[in-house]
Amino acid sequence: MNNIPQYRRLYEILRKHIVTGVYKEGDLLPSENELCAVYEMTRPTVRHALDSLVKDGFIFKKQGKGSIVRKPSKTIGILSIAGTASAIGVRHLKTQILQKPIVKIWPEIFPFEISELEKESGCIYMERLRFVDDEPVFYDVNHIPNINLPRITQRSFENRSLFDILREHYQIEILGGEQQLKAVKPTVHLRKLLNLKPGHPVLYIERKLTTNKENFNIYSTIYFNSEKHAIFGKF
Amino acid sequence: MNNIPQYRRLYEILRKHIVTGVYKEGDLLPSENELCAVYEMTRPTVRHALDSLVKDGFIFKKQGKGSIVRKPSKTIGILSIAGTASAIGVRHLKTQILQKPIVKIWPEIFPFEISELEKESGCIYMERLRFVDDEPVFYDVNHIPNINLPRITQRSFENRSLFDILREHYQIEILGGEQQLKAVKPTVHLRKLLNLKPGHPVLYIERKLTTNKENFNIYSTIYFNSEKHAIFGKF
DNA sequence: TTTTTCAACTTGTATTTACAAGTTATATTG
DNA sequence: CAATATAACTTGTAAATACAAGTTGAAAAA
Numbered sequence: 001m002n003n004i005p006q007y008r009r010l011y012e013i014l015r016k017h018i019v020t021g022v023y024k025e026g027d028l029l030p031s032e033n034e035l036c037a038v039y040e041m042t043r044p045t046v047r048h049a050l051d052s053l054v055k056d057g058f059i060f061k062k063q064g065k066g067s068i069v070r071k072p073s074k075t076i077g078i079l080s081i082a083g084t085a086s087a088i089g090v091r092h093l094k095t096q097i098l099q100k101p102i103v104k105i106w107p108e109i110f111p112f113e114i115s116e117l118e119k120e121s122g123c124i125y126m127e128r129l130r131f132v133d134d135e136p137v138f139y140d141v142n143h144i145p146n147i148n149l150p151r152i153t154q155r156s157f158e159n160r161s162l163f164d165i166l167r168e169h170y171q172i173e174i175l176g177g178e179q180q181l182k183a184v185k186p187t188v189h190l191r192k193l194l195n196l197k198p199g200h201p202v203l204y205i206e207r208k209l210t211t212n213k214e215n216f217n218i219y220s221t222i223y224f225n226s227e228k229h230a231i232f233g234k235f
Numbered sequence: 236m237n238n239i240p241q242y243r244r245l246y247e248i249l250r251k252h253i254v255t256g257v258y259k260e261g262d263l264l265p266s267e268n269e270l271c272a273v274y275e276m277t278r279p280t281v282r283h284a285l286d287s288l289v290k291d292g293f294i295f296k297k298q299g300k301g302s303i304v305r306k307p308s309k310t311i312g313i314l315s316i317a318g319t320a321s322a323i324g325v326r327h328l329k330t331q332i333l334q335k336p337i338v339k340i341w342p343e344i345f346p347f348e349i350s351e352l353e354k355e356s357g358c359i360y361m362e363r364l365r366f367v368d369d370e371p372v373f374y375d376v377n378h379i380p381n382i383n384l385p386r387i388t389q390r391s392f393e394n395r396s397l398f399d400i401l402r403e404h405y406q407i408e409i410l411g412g413e414q415q416l417k418a419v420k421p422t423v424h425l426r427k428l429l430n431l432k433p434g435h436p437v438l439y440i441e442r443k444l445t446t447n448k449e450n451f452n453i454y455s456t457i458y459f460n461s462e463k464h465a466i467f468g469k470f
Numbered sequence: 471t472t473t474t475t476c477a478a479c480t481t482g483t484a485t486t487t488a489c490a491a492g493t494t495a496t497a498t499t500g
Numbered sequence: 501c502a503a504t505a506t507a508a509c510t511t512g513t514a515a516a517t518a519c520a521a522g523t524t525g526a527a528a529a530a
Contacts (some may be wrong), residue, residue, distance in 0.1 A: 063511045064492030182461035183418035183436035201418040201436030230415035277515050298481045299522030
């Protein structure tokens with residue numbers, strides 16, 4: 001007997017058709033009754049599949065009209081997921097490493113609670129300065145637990161996304177996270193790093209990202225120069 | 236004939252019971268069959284209501300066990316969805332209306348693009364100042380299209396969530412949105428309103444929220460005093 | 471006593487049927 | 501020709517029913 005439910009099967013089929021471009025943005029999916037006929041399901045089952053597609057943002061429905069394909073949002077932005085790279089679009093983002101990844105003990109004062117396993121493993125520490133159109137915009141300080149990351153301190157992070165490296169070489173995926181935002185006055189050090197005008201504030205972000213590995217969270221502190229750019233988020 | 240659908244009615248009842256603490260975190264809701272009996276609906280209708288509660292993060296379900304309340308862990312926060320009320324927890328948030336809802340034309344200079352229908356309908360304008368522990372924290376300016384909102388300028392918004400009123404009385408649901416964040420120097424007016432220390436910056440947010448009604452978006456400009464509080468977001 | 475079995479719950483999936491309500495193109499009417 | 505009515509679609513809501521699958525605690529067996 002087939003293990004996966006029928007509505008799930010239809011969901012996967014339609015999802016694949018949407019992401020591979022069989023149905024494009026604005027296209028109407030076949031009507032519910034057509035889908036019933038083609039895939040030999042009843043309407044509640046078909047609607048269950050379509051509801052899932054709505055929930056995941058692939059389509060929206062309009063009564064009397066049909067199910068309309070929604071283009072996936074590409075500029076996900078720093079506020080929803082992943083790193084700073086996807087917030088701007090990688091094209092214009094350059095990265096300078098101020099502190100190459102080194103192994104350290106966790107700081108005494110740390111804005112987040114960490115687990116026992118994370119604590120006893122020590123952490124990988126790195127600092128980066130990131131440029132948009134050759135002007136400094138982000139300064140970030142990162143702490144990553146030193147759990148099963150062979151050779152990470154030898155890798156080059158120049159102009160590469162930290163998250164891409166973790167995903168490709170260590171199979172670590174970001175699942176979600178939490179963050180706090182404030183507007184603060186910059187220190188002298190920060191003002192120089194980010195080339196800020198006197199009196200201009202910075203956006204301060206503390207974030208914890210959870211991953212597919214248990215007890216493996218990524219902790220970042222980010223200072224953002226919002227003179228010319230704003231942080232963008234979709235949800 | 237009752238205009239709102241039954242599953243919606245049950246959703247509102249259970250949602251209210253959860254946020255007012257009738258059911259607390261970890262509590263089991265009555266079983267689907269019990270809800271059927273009490274509210275005289277069939278199980279598909281009850282399940283539709285429960286599905287909506289799952290989608291909005293109020294409960295999660297476990298097969299064989301029941302529907303479990305999820306409230307306090309999911310302080311959704313201003314960055315992900317809904318309004319400022321859910322960012323803090325309604326308990327400590329008081330609202331003072333600086334400008335009662337009035338009908339206006341849309342401003343000439345507006346940070347977002349608006350549709351033709353929105354433009355020709357005019358907008359409802361309101362300003363609010365919101366307090367946490369009796370200290371001013373949020374100042375927000377809101378523009379809502381004046382489309383099919385009978386008597387909205389007569390309603391009281393004191394200490395009530397704008398979104399709750401839109402949802403309960405006008406069946407308007409927030410589906411998602413986009414926003415931009417900056418750290419800025421406050422104007423003199425803002426410094427007085429938010430009782431800011433000299434030299435302290437504010438967090439500036441521009442947001443557009445999309446709803447289940449076409450051509451009906453909510454536009455807000457928010458100034459946030461981040462001296463004592465931070466804006467929190469989960470994703 | 472401890473372990474196993476099982477009955478009585480829970481939610482999950484699915485069918486069938488019916489009518490309400492919004493959309494659109496065509497045919498009808500003025 | 502232009503406005504209107506209508507028929508044929510679409511999705512939305514809802515009932516009644518059935519069985520599958522996970523959970524739990526009590527009864528039965530070791």
